Amino acid sequence: MKNQKRGNKVEKKLGWLDDLLNVGKVTRCFYGFCVAILLVDVIYSLGWHKHAALREDSWLYSFETFPAFYGVFGFVVCAGMVLLARFLRSYNGKKILMREEDYWDK
Numbered sequence: 001m002k003n004q005k006r007g008n009k010v011e012k013k014l015g016w017l018d019d020l021l022n023v024g025k026v027t028r029c030f031y032g033f034c035v036a037i038l039l040v041d042v043i044y045s046l047g048w049h050k051h052a053a054l055r056e057d058s059w060l061y062s063f064e065t066f067p068a069f070y071g072v073f074g075f076v077v078c079a080g081m082v083l084l085a086r087f088l089r090s091y092n093g094k095k096i097l098m099r100e101e102d103y104w105d106k
Contacts, residue, residue, distance in 0.1 A: 042067040 045067035
């Protein structure tokens with residue numbers, strides 16, 4: 001951001017993401033790309049054979065070839081890591097990994 005001085009006032013020049021309309025446009029584009037990628041994956045999965053990493057006799061093979069499996073799997077794993085981090089921070093009011101701010105000053 002560039003600052004411009006006028007008398008005693010300092011005016012800050014706003015960036016393009018400071019406008020809420022631009023933030024909404026970026027958000028809609030992001031969701032549009034997500035839907036487009038999901039549709040491409042579903043169309044590709046139904047029409048062509050996906051090359052799976054697991055063998056066909058594995059019990060996980062049917063899950064891996066499911067449309068949008070890797071997106072769903074990534075979301076579930078990420079949400080699980082957030083929940084695990086919350087658990088490790090404190091459990092039933094006891095702090096497991098989290099310490100007070102002045103812990104090292106004591």
